[in-house]
Amino acid sequence: MGHVRSGTLFLVLFISGLFLNAKSSYWDDREKFIRKEKSRELGADLVLNEKEEKVNEILMNYKLRELDEGMLNPAGYLPAQHFFHSKKAMDKSKVFNLIQKLPKGASLHSHDTGIASEEFLLSLTHKENLYGCERGQNFLLKFFKDNSSLDNSCQWKSLKKMRAQRKDFEEFLRGKLSLVVADPMVKYPDLNSVWRAFINLFRNVGNMIGYKPVFQEYFYQVLKELHEDNVMYMEMRGLLPEVYDLDGKIYSPEEVVGLYVETLEHFKHDYPSFYGAKLIYAPSRHVDNSTVDNYLKILKNIQKLYPDFIAGFDLVGQEDLGKPLSEFIPQLLEIKDQTKFFFHAGETNWEGETDLNLIDAVLLNTTRIGHGYAILKHPEVYRAAKKNRIAIEVSPISNQVLKLVDDLRNHPAAILVADGYPVVICCDDPSFWGAKGLSYDWYYAFMSFGSRDSDLKLLKQLAINSIAYSSLDLVDNSDLLTKWQLSWNTFIDDVLKEHGVMYSKPRSIVDV
Template sequence: MLDRRNLIVLFAICLCMVLSPRPSLAARPRPNQSVMAELIKSYGPSYVVEPVVTQSRPSPEAYASLRNMFFRYEESKALGSDLQLNERELQANQIIMATKMQEYNEGLITPHLFKPSQHFFKVLENIKATDLFRYMSAMPKGAVLHAHDTAIGSTEYLIKLTYRDNLWVCQNVGGLEAESLVFSKNQPAQSSDSDCTWSLMSDVRTKYGGNAVDEYLAERLTLFPTTKFDDNNAAWQQFMTIFSLVNGLLFYAPVWADYYYNALEEFLADNVQYVEFRTTLPVLYDLEDTQYTEVDTVRIYVETLKKFKDAHSDFIGSRMIYAPLRNTNGSVVSDYIKTLLTITELYPDFVAGFDLVGQEELGRPLKEFISELLAVPESIDFYFHAGETNWYGSSVDENLIDAVLLGTKRIGHGFALVKHPFVLEMLKKLNVAIEVNPISNQVLQLVTDFRNHPCSHFFADGYPVVISSDDPSFWKATPLSHDFYIAFLGIASAHSDLRLLKKLALNSIRYSSLTVDQQYDALSKWQPKWDAFIEYVITGTQRSAAPSLKLA
C-alpha cells in the first residue's frame, strides 16, 4: 500500500502534467495586451484575463489511473482515513458496509423512504428495527461530549419519577395540561404569573387514570411528534417549556442524584462510557427547606458519580461543563465566573470548564461578554456553543469567531461553520473539535434532510468531529446510537466505513477534557469493548471480555 505522503506527491505530479494551464490550440487566441491592461484597470486584477485553463486530453489509460489516484487522494483527506484496520476489523467492516449499503442502495431507488431523508420522529422506531442500528447500538462509542444534564434521562424514567410522593402539579382549569411540577409537603402557593392550580400528582392520577396521565406526560416531555414548527424560534419555545416542566421534578435534591445515576446507567447501556455534560447548576431544594447552593449541586454530582463508578468498573467517568444561561448581562456573567472559580477549586477533577447556553439567536452573543470572559484564569477551559444558526452574518453566526478567539477547546454545534472557511481552518490548526448533534439540528429546524447536514463537509475534509446527542430525551432518541446511525448512513459518504466509526469513538476520548494519562486509562476500558464488538459483528455472539456490552 502506498503511504499517504507518496500518494500525494505522485498525485500532484500527475495532476500537474495533465491539468497544467495551457491555452488550447484552436479556440482561444491570445488576448490583445492592451485589452488586458484596460480590463484590469476597470475591473481589478481579479478580472483575470488569461483564458480559462484548457487541458490536453489524456489517454483513456492515463485518465483511468489519474481518476483512481484522485479518488484515493480525496479519500485520504476524509475523517478516519488515517486509521489502519486489523484483520478482524476488516472482516467486521465488510459486514457493516454490506448492511449500510443495503439501506443506501434502497434509498437510491426510493429516496422518500430513505430514513435519513425524513424527519427523525417519523423513523425513530423503524431505525431501531434495522441491522445497522443494531451495530451502532452495540458499538462502544466512547463518550458523549455535548449533552444537557436535564435532557439525558429517558421519558420512561421521568414518568417513573412522577410517581414519587409529595409531587404536585400545576394545571390549567379543566384539563390535564401541566405547567409545572414541584415536591412539597403542602399545597404550594398560587403563583402570581400563572392561572394554574396545584394538585397532588397522585390525585390527578386517580382522577384521570394512571395511563392517561402517563400518556400525556410521555408526549408533554418530548417534542415528539411535531415535525414542522413555524420556524426554529417556535421549536425552541416548545423546547423550553419541556425544560421548565422537568425542572421542578429534577431540582428536588433526592431526585437530582437518582436522575443522574440513572442517566449514566442508560448511557452505559447504550455503550457510552464517558459523559461530559453541560449544566446550568440549578440550586436544589427539598422538603425540609434546606438551603442549597450551586456547590451542593456539584457535590451531589460528585458523590453520585463515585457511587456509580464503584458499581460499574467498565465506566470511564463523567465531568461537567458549567453552562449557565446566556440571556443575561455582564454583571451576572461575572457572578457566573465567581461560581465557576469556586467549584473549580473545590472539584478540579469534576469541573471541565465553562460555556453559556440557551437559544443563541435570542440570547446575547459572546461579544457582549468579552471582558468578563477574558478575566477567566487560563487554567479554566471554554467549551462554547457557537453557530447553532442558519442566519449567515448575524451576531449569532459571529459567535464562531469569538469562540475561536477566546480559545474554546471545542465548538458546540458549529452548524454555521461552512460559512466561515477561515474559522474552519483555525479549528484544524488549533485542533478544536466540532461537537455535531445531528438529530438536535433537525428537530430544532435547522436542517430537514440529513443528507444536507454541513457535517458532510467536516467528514470529507477531515475536521476533528465528535458526534453527540444534545438532548436525546426530548426527541425520544437513545443516548447516542440514533445520532451515530444518522451520521454514518445519512451524513457520511457511502464509502465511509468502520474507520470513520472508530475515529469518532477515539475522537470522543481524544477531545474530551481528560488529561492524556486519563485518556490512556479511558482507552484501556474502551479497547476490550471494541474488540468484543468486532467479534460480535463477525460471529454474531458476545464475548465475555466485555461484561456490559449490551446488544439492542
C-alpha cells in the first residue's frame, strides 16, 4: 500500500507539475507571441533614449485617457466621428497639442490649390479687383483690372459690391470655399456627390488663386502654414494651372513652375529652417491620349528647366470616373526611365475595376502610391509593393470626408501599420475640410491606426518615413534627416520643460 501511495503521490505531483508547466509555458508562449507581433509594427525597431521615454510617458498618459473615455463613450471617440464634428474637440486634445509641436518631417501628398487654410482663402476675398459670379452650384472668383475688362465667361460682379449688398454673404462664401457643413452624412450621401462638390471647390478658387500676385502669395502661405505646423519639407502635386495678370498675360506651365521656384526661394530666405519643396507634375486623368502627349512635353521642359524642383509625374482626379493608368501605358513606358512616378491608385471602395490602377502603378515602378486605399484587396500588389518599399501616402481626413470610410479605425492603414508597411501620413486638401497643416491627419492616424500601446515610436517613425520616402536624393535626404533630428531633440527638451520634468541622468549608486 505504502508503495502504491507514494506512487500515486508521485503521479499526482508529476501530473500537476506537468500542468503547472503547461500553464507557465502558456504564458511564456503568449508573451513571446505578443512580443513577436509587436515587433512587426511600424516604429517597433526604434529605441527611445531616456528623455524620449519621459516624453513618451507624458504622451501615453494623455493617449490612454482619451482612449479610455472613448471606450466608455464610443460615439464620442474622435476618430470614429466625422472630422467636421470632431475638429473642435481635437483642438483641445492634449495628444493633438503634442502632435502639433512635434517635428513631422515632410508633407508628401497635397494638391496645389487645396492646401492653405480656409481663413486665408477668406482673407484673399477682401482684395481689390476681385469679382464673383454664381453659375449653378459654383461661385467663381476672378480678378479683373476693372469693370470694362470683364470677360464673357460669366456674369461677373465686384465682390466688394456683393459683400455690401448681401447680408449672408460671408456665410454664403464659406459654403463655396470648403466642404464643411453641419451634417455631412446628409449633404453628401455618397462618394460621387461629395466629389462633385469637391471638384466645384477647385473651380471656385482656381481663378482667384490663378492671379499672379495671389498665386505667389498663396504658395508662400502654404509653405508658411506647413512650417508653422512643424513640417520642414513638402512635395506638392500641381496641375500647373493657368496663371494670369491684369494685363491679360497668361503664364505658360513652364513660367508657372518658375513662379513656384521664385516664391520658394523667397520663403526659404525668410525662413531658413524650412528645408524646401518639390513639385510632382500631376495634371488631370480625365483626358485623352493626345493631351497626355502634351503633358509629357511639358514634363520634359520643366524637368530641363528646374531639375531640382521637379520630383516626378502623376495623374489626378476622381479615380472611379477618370481614365485608368492602363489607358496611357505607351506614353508612361516612354518616360518611365526619365521620371519618377507618384501615382494615385486604389482610392476607391470598389473592387475589380478602378483599383486595377494599383497593378499598373506597381508594374510601372511607382515611387510611392497616392492613397492606395484598396491595396489590401490585392495581395500580390501588396507583396510586390512591400518588397520594393513603395510607401503609401495615407490621408485620413481626406478618405473620411471623401466617403471611403467613416470610422477611421476601419481604415486599412491600421493593418499596414501593424504589419510594418512604410506608411506616410498626408493631408491632401486641408483647405477644403477646414483643416490646416498636417497635424489633424497625424492625430487621426495616431489614435486609429496604432494599437492601444502604440506610442512615441510610431510618431517618430512616421516622421522618419516622411523623409526616408521623399524623393530627395541620398545626400539631401540625410541632410534633412540630420536637421529634423535637431528639431526633434529640441521638441523633446521643450516638452520636458513645459511639463516641469527636470531631466537629469539617474545617478549611479556609486556616486552617492
